[in-house]
Amino acid sequence: MTSPSLELDLLLSIDIQLCFEKFNLTIQQDLSLRGITGVFGHSGSGKSTLLRAIAGLEKGVDGTIVLNNANLIDSKTCSFVKAEHRNIGLVFQDSRLFPHLNVLDNLKFAAKRCPNRRLNFNEIIKLTELDSLLQKHVDELSGGQKQRVALARAILAEPKLLLLDEPLSALDRQAKTSLLKLMLNIQNELQLPMLYVSHSLDELQQVCDKLLVLSQGKVIGYDGIHPMIHQLNHAQTYDFIHQQTSLSLPIKTLNNGHGLATLTLNEHDEIYLPALEENSTDETLRCFILASDISISLTEPINSSIVNHLSAKISTISTMKNKVLITAHCAKGNGEQEFFINISAFSQQKLALMTKQRVYLQFKASAVRTYLY
Amino acid sequence: MMTPDLLALFTTLKMAALTTIILLVIGTPLAWYLAKMQSRFKVIIEAIVALPLVLPPTVLGFYLLIAFSPQHLPGQLWQQATGHQLAFSFSAIVIGSVLYSMPFVVQPLQKAFEQLGEPLLEAGAMLGANAMDRFFNIVLPITKASFITAASLGFAHTVGEFGVILMIGGNIPGETRVLSIALFDHVEAFDYAKAHVLAVSLLAGSMVLLASIYLLNSPRRKTIERIGK
Numbered sequence: 001m002t003s004p005s006l007e008l009d010l011l012l013s014i015d016i017q018l019c020f021e022k023f024n025l026t027i028q029q030d031l032s033l034r035g036i037t038g039v040f041g042h043s044g045s046g047k048s049t050l051l052r053a054i055a056g057l058e059k060g061v062d063g064t065i066v067l068n069n070a071n072l073i074d075s076k077t078c079s080f081v082k083a084e085h086r087n088i089g090l091v092f093q094d095s096r097l098f099p100h101l102n103v104l105d106n107l108k109f110a111a112k113r114c115p116n117r118r119l120n121f122n123e124i125i126k127l128t129e130l131d132s133l134l135q136k137h138v139d140e141l142s143g144g145q146k147q148r149v150a151l152a153r154a155i156l157a158e159p160k161l162l163l164l165d166e167p168l169s170a171l172d173r174q175a176k177t178s179l180l181k182l183m184l185n186i187q188n189e190l191q192l193p194m195l196y197v198s199h200s201l202d203e204l205q206q207v208c209d210k211l212l213v214l215s216q217g218k219v220i221g222y223d224g225i226h227p228m229i230h231q232l233n234h235a236q237t238y239d240f241i242h243q244q245t246s247l248s249l250p251i252k253t254l255n256n257g258h259g260l261a262t263l264t265l266n267e268h269d270e271i272y273l274p275a276l277e278e279n280s281t282d283e284t285l286r287c288f289i290l291a292s293d294i295s296i297s298l299t300e301p302i303n304s305s306i307v308n309h310l311s312a313k314i315s316t317i318s319t320m321k322n323k324v325l326i327t328a329h330c331a332k333g334n335g336e337q338e339f340f341i342n343i344s345a346f347s348q349q350k351l352a353l354m355t356k357q358r359v360y361l362q363f364k365a366s367a368v369r370t371y372l373y
Numbered sequence: 374m375m376t377p378d379l380l381a382l383f384t385t386l387k388m389a390a391l392t393t394i395i396l397l398v399i400g401t402p403l404a405w406y407l408a409k410m411q412s413r414f415k416v417i418i419e420a421i422v423a424l425p426l427v428l429p430p431t432v433l434g435f436y437l438l439i440a441f442s443p444q445h446l447p448g449q450l451w452q453q454a455t456g457h458q459l460a461f462s463f464s465a466i467v468i469g470s471v472l473y474s475m476p477f478v479v480q481p482l483q484k485a486f487e488q489l490g491e492p493l494l495e496a497g498a499m500l501g502a503n504a505m506d507r508f509f510n511i512v513l514p515i516t517k518a519s520f521i522t523a524a525s526l527g528f529a530h531t532v533g534e535f536g537v538i539l540m541i542g543g544n545i546p547g548e549t550r551v552l553s554i555a556l557f558d559h560v561e562a563f564d565y566a567k568a569h570v571l572a573v574s575l576l577a578g579s580m581v582l583l584a585s586i587y588l589l590n591s592p593r594r595k596t597i598e599r600i601g602k
Contacts, residue, residue, distance in 0.1 A: 057495050083498040096496035100514040109510070113501040157500045 009034045010161055010193045016053055016063035016073070018046075025049050025217040031210075033161065033193035036183065038208035038225065040201055042240075046217040047197045051163050054195070055090045056083030067161065089159030093166040095146040097138040103149050104134040110156040119158055119190075127189060128152040128182060144175030148182065155186065164196040168203060177372055180207055201241050205229060206286050206371040215240075233291065233325065233340050234318070243291035243325060245339045248284050251276070260307065260365055263287070265337060269330060272307040273368035285370060291325065291342040293367035297360045298351060309362040312339060314355050317348070324348045328361060378571060380547050381555040388463070388551060389531040392470040396478040396527045397520070399471075404482035423480070425473045434540025437469050441541060466542040466549050470531045477526040485519035486512070518590045525586045529579055 010033040018025040025046040031037060041047040052058040054065060056072065065072040067088075072081045097106050107130075111121055125131055128148050133141065141149065147167050154162055164183075168176045184207055186192065198204050204211060204225070211228040213221040220235075221228055229246040249263035255275035256262060263271045263285055273287065301309050312328035315338070319325075326341040326348075339361055353359070375383065407419060425433060440447045441460040451459040459465050489512060497507040513520070535553040542549030544558070552571055559568035 055499060057498070082503075083495070084501050084503050087501075088499070090495075090499040092492070092496065094492070096492050098493060098496070098511060098515075100511075109497075109502075110500045113506070115501075153500065 011066075011068055012054070012161070012195075013064075013066045014050075014054070016061050016065060018049060018053060018058065018061055023217060025053075027214075027217075027219055029212065029219050029222060031195075031212065031222070033195065035209035036187055036194045036196055036207050038204035038211040039195060039197040039214065040199070040204055040211055041214035042199055044216070045214040047199075047214050048165050050214065051090070051165050051195065051197050054161075055088055055163055056081060056086050057090075087158075087160050089154035089157055089162040091147070091150050091154050091162070091164045091167045093169055095138075095150040097141075097146060097149055097153070099138055101138070102134070103130065103136050103138065103141070106138065106149060107134075107153050107156055110153045114156065114158045117158065119156065121156065124152055124156055127185065128155075142175070143171050144179060147171065147175075147179055151179070151182065151186070155190070155192070159192070162192050162194045164194060166198055167196075168198070168200070176203065181372055183207055201229065202288075202369075202371055205246055205288055229288075230338060230340070243340050243342060244288045245291070245294075245337075246288045247271075247337070248286050251280075251283060251285050254278055254280055263368075265310070265330060269310050271310075271368060272365045273370070274365055286372070287368050287370040289339070289363055289367050289369070291340040294339065294341040294361050294363045296326070296328075296341060296343060296347070296351065296353065297362055300360050301362050304362065306362045307365050308368070309360050310339075312359060312361050314353060314357045314359060317353060317355060319345060319348075322346075326353065328359065330361075377546060377550075378552075378555055378567065381550050381552050381571075382574075384463070384547060384549070385532055385551040385553075388466055388470060389528050391467050392474060392531045393478075393524050393528045395467070395471050396474060397524060400475065400478040400523070400527075401482060404479045405486055407479070407483045408486035423476045426476050430473065430534070430536025431540060433473060434469065434537040437465070437472070437537065437541045441465050441468075460541060461543045461545060461549060463542075463548050466538045466551070469537040469541050470534055473534060473537050474527045474530045477530045478523040481519045481523040481526065482516070485516040489515060521589055522586055525582055529582050533575070533579065 011030065012033055013030040015028045016025070023044065023046070027046075027050055039047045039050065049058060053061050054072070061073050062075045064074045064076075067086075070081075071079055072086055073079070098109065101109060107121070107125070111117065125134070128151060130148060130152055133145060133149070138146065138149070151167070168179055171179065180203060183194070183196075187194065187207075196204065196208060208225045211221075211223065211225050212219060213228065213232065221231055223231065226246045226248065229241070229244065232241045233243040235241070247263075249265060249271065252262040252264045252270060254261050255278060259275050260272045261274065261276045263273065265271050276285070297309070300311070310330050312330045314326055314328045316327045317324060322345045324343050324345055324347075326343065328339050328341060330337050330339065341361060403422070407415060407422075410418075438460060439445060441451070442448045443452055443458060443460075448459045451457075451464075493511055493515070494507050497511045502510065533553065534551075535557070538549065538551055538554060539557075542551075542554075544550050544554055552575055556568055556571040556575070559565070559571065
């Protein structure tokens with residue numbers, strides 16, 4: 001594969017306003033793009049519109065968008081770089097493959113228009129596993145195959161930034177998993193910065209390094225993936241996300257012989273989860289544990305079928321309606337990890353839980369969720 | 374030496390071919406702008422384009438005759454530019470045909486462009502294709518069938534024109550005497566045998582042309598093409 005370009009972050013600074021009849025988008029945010037940056041928000045939050053504005057497909061944008069010191073839009077000076085001159089790629093939700101061309105010609109369409117080709121056409125086909133589909137007509141492809149072609153086509157145009165607009169939302173779970181893995185592979189091989197819009201936090205949690213969160217046309221947060229998700233746990237809007245502990249942990253064993261894998265939490269604690277694929281070469285695993293899947297015990301539950309029990313210290317207790325959100329730290333040695341736990345107000349009273357109290361968190365192996373296995 | 378009817382056939386084909394080419398050149402951008410246009414003037418332009426569908430050809434012919442006469446500005450300008458009179462010339466019947474057959478070319482193209490919409494054009498732009506590139510490499514191949522339909526309908530309709538040509542072209546052999554006029558002449562002279570020959574050939578020619586359009590656009594053919602690939 002071609003040598004990765006200079007390892008400098010791509011700086012995207014956005015200061016725009018877009019007014020529609022029923023909806024306003026006001027974004028002021030500097031993004032330092034490296035790896036995969038997620039854009040999360042519910043329907044109508046403006047995330048796709050933001051992506052289209054960056055791509056140059058949205059007319060009537062007020063303000064400025066600057067990519068690495070180059071103005072893409074500046075409404076004051078009426079400068080607007082056309083979409084075809086921005087060197088930005090976009091994978092749409094609905095693939096948008098050209099129906100009059102077969103798979104190979106769709107890919108060639110992109111490669112031919114790339115002014116300074118650095119990527120090897122055949123290596124990209126190999127990377128995206130499209131060898132056997134090249135002569136197929138686009139109507140003959142499954143949803144997952146179409147998106148793989150769309151992804152390969154976008155890469156072959158060799159953009160400096162790749163935008164992905166809900167690329168998985170029309171796919172089944174299996175196709176989603178394989179496409180997410182492909183995105184990670186591409187990221188590893190090509191170091192192409194990606195901005196990935198989705199309303200599915202599960203997908204974003206698996207692949208993103210950073211997360212930008214939008215709500216009702218405004219930015220409500222931008223941070224590393226785990227801290228951002230943990231901030232969203234405290235969101236005042238009820239059910240903004242499924243409250244969860246988001247983790248990246250080193251894999252210790254893929255299968256301990258009893259159908260369980262183990263992750264290293266810190267020098268003393270391990271987390272058990274269902275066994276992972278034996279051929280996996282990953283060293284760390286992205287996973288999450290829903291706050292509703294963790295329970296609290298005052299004594300160590302050693303006589304339980306539940307395999308994970310961790311000693312932790314309660315740091316905060318907040319009550320919302322009849323639900324209580326507890327944060328607790330497993331703080332042994334240098335690896336301190338925050339966990340989020342949902343219990344009922346009834347249980348909280350029964351156990352008389354207080355901050356700084358030492359408790360045991362317990363959760364089943366199957367409560368440790370991951371999307372890619 | 375060509376017989377008068379063969380000369381009329383030649384004039385007809387020349388007129389129809391030229392009209393079709395002109396219509397494709399000006400009708401394509403017009404159809405494109407109508408398909409993309411959102412202004413309220415859109416309906417007015419659409420109505421003007423569609424007018425020949427409902428207007429008696431003699432009405433259009435009458436106003437064109439007046440406009441083309443040396444007493445009026447369009448006719449004067451033409452005469453100054455070319456040194457020839459516009460009314461009763463081959464150019465006059467081509468201009469008349471362009472106006473008269475306009476809806477047959479513009480409407481199928483406009484519909485095709487509307488159906489195509491923005492999605493594939495946006496995809497093209499994101500791959501670095503500029504507007505011209507997108508038109509020739511995305512729009513044109515995908516709407517090819519509509520272009521064939523538009524060109525064939527424009528051509529066939531021009532061949533079958535009578536009223537407008539009679540008004541502005543008259544009946545000058547080799548210049549403005551086309552098949553439909555020649556047929557009318559034969560009937561007026563009670564030469565039914567010759568009239569039959571022309572009538573049957575116009576009927577058969579139109580039939581063959583229309584059948585080929587429908588065959589070309591039929592779903593069955595598309596399936597066969599697909600399997601062939």
